[in-house]
Amino acid sequence: MADEEDEIVLSELDDEELVQQMYDDLYDGLKEEIEESVHILLDRGWEPYKILTEALVGGMTIVGKDFRDGILFVPEVLLAANAMKGGMFILKPLLAETGAPTIGRMVIGTVKGDIHDIGQNLVTMMMEGAGFEVMNIGINNPVENYVEAVKEFDADILGMSALLTTTMPYMKVVIDAMKEQGIRDDYIILVGGAPLNEEFGKAIGADAYCRDAAVAVDTAKDFMARKHNQMAAGT
Amino acid sequence: MILPPDEKLTQDGLAPTAAPSDGRVLLIACGALAREILDLKDANGWEHMALTCLPAILHARPEKIVPAVRAAVDKHRGDYARIYVVYADCGTGGLLEAACAEMGVEMVKGPHCYAFFEGNDRFAERAGDEVTAFYLTDFLVRQFDAFVWRPLGLDRYPQLRDTYFAHYEKLVYQAQTDDPALTDLARAHADRLGLAFERRVTGYGDLAVTLSDWAARR
Known part of the structure; x- marks a missing residue:
């Protein structure tokens, strides 16, 4: 100083x-x-x-x-x-x-039963800084909150966060519900939080696990670029 | 035996309490459980069980737990008849369970010590109603500054308190022992965090059940 x-x-x-x-x-x-x-x-x-x-x-x-x-x-x-x-x-x-310019639109929230939002707030900040529009739906979110939010916000990306071993399995509940509703593939799903790991992300059917906010930004950019390339190629 | 001070259990852990001998079992535990395990061992006369502890501070860095447990199992497995891992999942996201299965050693069931002290089933039943509870055990009450206050930077940036704890409502002190001074200290921690206080006597919960089961397998 x-x-x-x-x-x-x-x-x-x-x-x-x-x-x-x-x-x-x-x-x-x-x-x-x-x-x-x-x-x-x-x-x-x-x-x-x-x-x-x-x-x-x-x-x-x-x-x-x-x-x-x-x-x-x-x-x-x-x-x-x-x-x-x-x-x-x-x-x-x-x-x-x-x-x-907006790179993409993201909904992010902590899963049901979990009140920890430090990580997702950091991700929100970094994503906004990187040019994404972010709707942060806060803590303790049941399936319905995520589904409503991604539709309402016309999101490209859904981000889910959990700090607890006991709450992280709920991410799969959300993804399975989205599959049942036939909307899973409409969104890029990124997951993160202290007890998570790459294997868990794959096992629950997320597109990627992001170990920190900086990785979340890079991963989101990467997926959005691929999405645009696919759209440009008409696939 | 004389237990090392909590600060040492936090930073260094505990060397094996007994040398290997025929049939001796080794418990590889979190340093935060040393006192409780030795108390159970003494009370039950489990002379065939030795204890070694990894630094309790790994609690705050769960990604380091699996490599540390693996290294400890590798180091000791040739010397003891059996090895048990006295950790629950402890924030490893299932990786410790997978590692223990791969190494052929058992570990404690449950998500973390807050759950097994209270009893995993009971803890799970309450979980839905206690989303906003922040738990401390005897050890964590004594080591509050090392595990909570300093790592969160609250000694340097007290203004961050509400950033961390805004969504919490109460501090639940899970008492393994009946110690009025510790209860007062736990209450003071709750005050510092701006949370309501609840003392809940758990004793050793499922830890005692699990160790008894292991001890009986001669």
């Missing part, structure tokens, strides 16, 4: 310096500073999508990498995500207005 006498005045930084400072502020989880910087860039005429991708996503990418490499831990990532949330709160309505 800077000393008081050389405190950084965000509005006095040029664009490049300000974006760099936003990377640092995201890393340090400084929500108010991020909000102020977003306003400054908007005032300078930056497009909301440019702020999102170049400043916020750029910063969160560093956070994601350092988390994966064991340099940052969950508490720090949560603070960074909270700071990003502050920026996103300002940008979200503007992004909708300006018709920013």
Whole structure:
């Protein structure tokens, strides 16, 4: 942190310096500073999508990498995500207005019997940062919630999360119900959560298991690219 | 025997309590269960059972449990007549069960120690009504800072408390022993987390049943 006498005045930084400072502020989880910087860039005429991708996503990418490499831990990532949330709160309505490109649409929620939402909130944040539109349906979701949400939101992707060994089997209940309703193949299904693993994801019929939020983003992008290629090829 | 301090059980585990000998059985357990297992062993005179523990802190890193158990079984299997693994699934998502089956060793049934202390069946019956409960055992009450407060960063970022615990409603202290000081400490933890408090006497639950069964197989 800077000393008081050389405190950084965000509005006095040029664009490049300000974006760099936003990377640092995201890393340090400084929500108010991020909000102020977003306003400054908007005032300078930056497009909301440019702020999102170049400043916020750029910063969160560093956070994601350092988390994966064991340099940052969950508490720090949560603070960074909270700071990003502050920026996103300002940008979200503007992004909708300006018709920013959307890579895909995702519904995400924690399964029935499980109240843990830290992981899925991080995924939501990272996915939004990567250009997805996300409907987060929160915790303790029965089958009906997922099915209603994916239809209502016209989702491409369904994400399910569970922290408990006892609740993760419910993901299969959801997938089986979607099969019965003949809608399983309409969605890319991604699953994640601490006790899950690759084998479990395959066994329950998910398209992929994602071990963390960064992997979820990469996997979702990959599946959406394949989907677009298939559509382009007319298959 | 004199049990090492909880901090040591958390970080280092416990070396085998008895050297291999003819017919001796080895229990490979989570360090968080050392005290309870030794108490049962002493009370029941299970002299033929030795205990070794892996660091209890693996509880917070379930992905490390399976490799650690595998290594311990490999290390000791030539020296003891039989080996048992005193872990439940413990967040391994079925991988520990698969590994134990592959190695030909038995483990404790159930999703985790909260379940087997209470009794797996009873815990499962209650599960639907207790979605918002946060459980602590005797060991976890004593080691609360090492297992909850510090790993969640609440010592550095107390503002994150509600991010983690907003959906929880109560802290259930599953008491293995009757210790008023421990109960007070558990209640204080509930206060720190902003949760209601409930003390529930479980004793050793299914842990005692399982160990008795294993001990009887001479």
